[in-house]
Amino acid sequence: MVKQTIQIFARVKPTSRKQPQGIYSIDEDEKSVAALEIILPRDLADGFVNNKRESYKFKFQRIFDQESKQDTIFEIIAKPVAESVLAGYNGTIFAYGQTGSGKTFTITGGAERYSDRGIIPRTLSYIFEQLQKDSRKMYTTHVSYLEIYNECGYDLLDPRHEASSLEDLPKVTILEDPDQNIHLKNLSLQQATTEEEALNLLFLGDTNRMIAEVIIALAEKHRSHIPYRNSMMTSVLRDSLGGNCMTTMIATLSLEKRNIDESISTCRFAQRVALIKNEAVLNEEIDPRLVIIRLKKEIQELKDELAFITGEQRTDQLTQMELDKLEEQITSFLEDQDPESRLEVGSDMRKIHYCFYRLKKLLSERKIPEKNEFSHEIKDKDQEGDTPLKEEELKKLRDVLKQRDNEINILVNMLKKEKKKVQDVFNLQNTNRGGTRLSLSSSPLYGGPGDDSSKASVSSTAKQTHEGSSLDYRSGFHRRKTVKKEEMSLGRQEAFEIFKQDHADNVTIEDNKQILRQRFSEAKALGESINEVRSKIGHLKEEINQRQMQRVALSITDNATGDQELDPVEEKLRSKMEEEKKSYKNMFTRLKGLKVEIEHLQLLMEKAKVKLKKEFEVWWIEEAANLQKKSVPSNSPRTPESPKQQQSQSHLSNKSELISKKIMPSPPPLSRLQRNRFNNPNVEERVLGNSSAIPFTGDSQTDTDILAFIKARQNLLQKKGLANN
Numbered sequence: 001m002v003k004q005t006i007q008i009f010a011r012v013k014p015t016s017r018k019q020p021q022g023i024y025s026i027d028e029d030e031k032s033v034a035a036l037e038i039i040l041p042r043d044l045a046d047g048f049v050n051n052k053r054e055s056y057k058f059k060f061q062r063i064f065d066q067e068s069k070q071d072t073i074f075e076i077i078a079k080p081v082a083e084s085v086l087a088g089y090n091g092t093i094f095a096y097g098q099t100g101s102g103k104t105f106t107i108t109g110g111a112e113r114y115s116d117r118g119i120i121p122r123t124l125s126y127i128f129e130q131l132q133k134d135s136r137k138m139y140t141t142h143v144s145y146l147e148i149y150n151e152c153g154y155d156l157l158d159p160r161h162e163a164s165s166l167e168d169l170p171k172v173t174i175l176e177d178p179d180q181n182i183h184l185k186n187l188s189l190q191q192a193t194t195e196e197e198a199l200n201l202l203f204l205g206d207t208n209r210m211i212a213e214v215i216i217a218l219a220e221k222h223r224s225h226i227p228y229r230n231s232m233m234t235s236v237l238r239d240s241l242g243g244n245c246m247t248t249m250i251a252t253l254s255l256e257k258r259n260i261d262e263s264i265s266t267c268r269f270a271q272r273v274a275l276i277k278n279e280a281v282l283n284e285e286i287d288p289r290l291v292i293i294r295l296k297k298e299i300q301e302l303k304d305e306l307a308f309i310t311g312e313q314r315t316d317q318l319t320q321m322e323l324d325k326l327e328e329q330i331t332s333f334l335e336d337q338d339p340e341s342r343l344e345v346g347s348d349m350r351k352i353h354y355c356f357y358r359l360k361k362l363l364s365e366r367k368i369p370e371k372n373e374f375s376h377e378i379k380d381k382d383q384e385g386d387t388p389l390k391e392e393e394l395k396k397l398r399d400v401l402k403q404r405d406n407e408i409n410i411l412v413n414m415l416k417k418e419k420k421k422v423q424d425v426f427n428l429q430n431t432n433r434g435g436t437r438l439s440l441s442s443s444p445l446y447g448g449p450g451d452d453s454s455k456a457s458v459s460s461t462a463k464q465t466h467e468g469s470s471l472d473y474r475s476g477f478h479r480r481k482t483v484k485k486e487e488m489s490l491g492r493q494e495a496f497e498i499f500k501q502d503h504a505d506n507v508t509i510e511d512n513k514q515i516l517r518q519r520f521s522e523a524k525a526l527g528e529s530i531n532e533v534r535s536k537i538g539h540l541k542e543e544i545n546q547r548q549m550q551r552v553a554l555s556i557t558d559n560a561t562g563d564q565e566l567d568p569v570e571e572k573l574r575s576k577m578e579e580e581k582k583s584y585k586n587m588f589t590r591l592k593g594l595k596v597e598i599e600h601l602q603l604l605m606e607k608a609k610v611k612l613k614k615e616f617e618v619w620w621i622e623e624a625a626n627l628q629k630k631s632v633p634s635n636s637p638r639t640p641e642s643p644k645q646q647q648s649q650s651h652l653s654n655k656s657e658l659i660s661k662k663i664m665p666s667p668p669p670l671s672r673l674q675r676n677r678f679n680n681p682n683v684e685e686r687v688l689g690n691s692s693a694i695p696f697t698g699d700s701q702t703d704t705d706i707l708a709f710i711k712a713r714q715n716l717l718q719k720k721g722l723a724n725n
């Protein structure tokens with residue numbers, strides 16, 4: 001059992017604006033702990049009579065200042081927890097801090113760059129790497145993703161559900177057993193056999209969360225305060241907060257002037273958490289049948305020992321099973337070549353006697369006659385030695401000797417021929433050096449120049465995700481994407497194109513596309529270099545083999561002992577081969593890293609695309625709702641709406657201004673074609689200037705789409721100062 005308090009770390013989020021000097025300071029001089037001092041600026045200490053303390057000091061295991069990078073956070077905070085998990089303990093890492101302080105950035109990672117990936121993807125990578133190294137054990141890995149919102153738990157990885165709101169996801173409830181262990185009912189456990197599968201699950205959960213989330217924001221203001229002590233989150237984390245677990249907390253701080261109070265309260269919370277002691281117990285699941293067998297054996301041994309010491313001999317017969325076991329032991333003892341091996345049968349005299357009896361029997365049955373035969377033979381030979389060899393026998397022996405001599409001569413001639421062949425090959429190779437070489441690599445790992453197979457190989461797994469696979473959680477995502485695409489009408493698609501052009505996330509997608517292209521070509525070039533090195537290694541191996549054959553042949557024909565000496569040429573070839581192998585390994589490791597990076601970037605891009613689409617959908621619905629309100633006169637009958645439509649519209653209308661500001665920070669420039677096509681006052685007048693709402697197509701949904709598009713365009717133009725009015 002390991003007793004340990006919860007480890008607390010602090011991370012300060014980089015500030016966008018330059019902060020006034022001295023708002024906080026970090027003191028790392030103290031041994032093994034660091035201190036964060038938050039200084040209250042005087043203007044915050046309100047009024048004339050200043051009763052507020054001016055500075056607050058908090059201790060942490062370590063404080064990561066604004067410039068700290070994600071890899072450092074992983075190495076120092078997460079790796080030790082991952083190591084304890086691999087050793088068999090429970091491990092938890094959680095981030096705590098005010099909104100926008102960097103919890104998601106620290107735990108999951110940023111959505112823009114590969115280097116921004118957070119603790120989860122890095123830990124997954126580390127864990128799978130370690131599991132791969134250990135071939136002695138069998139591991140199974142599962143992933144769960146639980147979202148807790150408003151005291152309700154939701155499974156974000158259930159492959160049977162496509163989330164468009166949290167309510168679509170399976171609800172997870174807490175159950176407590178009589179031993180007060182917490183169980184999460186309905187939370188699925190998804191098996192992940194590789195890092196890639198685990199990352200796909202993480203991505204699926206993130207996407208589901210994102211899709212179910214722009215609803216949460218709307219409901220947020222109606223949310224009542226949930227006391228932390230009784231919350232579902234605390235129940236789920238019960239073991240992590242004072243139980244059987246190695247736990248680490250990261251206090252995320254946004255140390256800007258306006259956030260000082262929140263930051264102080266986060267630090268206070270961390271100081272309290274640091275007092276919580278956990279008792280982590282090694283998780284061991286013991287098979288009761290194995291325990292029974294072990295205990296029975298122990299009891300028997302103790303009984304035997306007791307009988308031996310007290311002299312009380314056991315008189316009952318050995319059972320057939322015991323006899324069979326003894327036979328097995330005797331056989332393996334006799335077959336064992338090790339002279340030191342022992343026959344261990346414990347202190348049961350019956351067994352000891354039985355062994356002696358069997359050995360004696362064996363000796364009398366087999367060994368002794370053999371020995372007798374052998375001694376007779378020796379005796380006969382000795383007697384022969386005393387008699388002079390007969391002339392006839394001598395002649396016979398001379399003939400045999402001559403025959404042997406002939407055989408040797410034939411063999412030497414054969415060897416000479418062989419040596420010549422080898423020499424020819426060797427000469428031919430020397431002539432070929434510098435010219436073209438025979439390629440030994442029959443199945444290159446990656447394609448040659450101009451071949452796209454390297455790209456295919458590197459991206460195949462990620463491609464699988466999009467092209468559908470047998471795994472439900474992958475195809476689920478794919479299905480959603482396809483459905484959405486099919487649903488989009490032409491006008492809506494066009495509006496989406498305009499919408500995304502200037503969206504901040506589109507810049508990220510484009511940047512990542514660029515990086516992806518670079519990584520692909522790097523991977524391709526690397527694949528080609530790997531193939532080259534592979535074939536070099538093949539050639540070197542071949543050269544070494546030939547060299548060895550040649551030396552053997554030489555040593556036989558010249559009766560030399562060359563094979564025992566070191567051959568400098570061979571040594572040189574070997575060291576060259578080692579170098580090539582090293583560079584092969586380095587390149588291969590880099591290629592593996594590139595593959596992970598490419599897959600990660602593809603997931604980031606997909607995530608950004610889903611987010612973009614989601615934001616567009618919300619904006620579109622909201623625009624349509626506004627427009628309908630405007631264009632339908634109060635006394636004319638309204639187009640009937642589905643209850644769902646009504647609900648989403650009423651939710652969104654409150655936020656419409658906010659959303660359109662947020663998602664359209666600056667409108668995209670319209671092309672001349674677009675301007676000509678849409679900047680038509682007649683259409684506008686028809687739709688917006690005239691409240692009689694003339695139907696375009698007769699289909700209310702399509703008309704709504706058209707209206708929303710025109711309105712959206714008008715908004716854009718107004719913002720750009722291009723509107724006609």
Ligand SMILES: Nc1ncnc2c1ncn2[C@@H]1O[C@H](COP(=O)(O)OP(=O)(O)OP(=O)(O)O)[C@@H](O)[C@H]1O
Nearest residue numbers: 012013014097098099100101102103104105106110
């Ligand atoms: N260490 C950091 N380096 C760079 N950017 C950061 C860092 N921490 C946070 N950010 C950025 O700050 C913004 C807010 O961070 P994040 O979403 O992680 O906050 P949060 O605490 O999870 O917020 P919420 O509680 O609202 O979900 C994001 O755009 C994120 O990329």
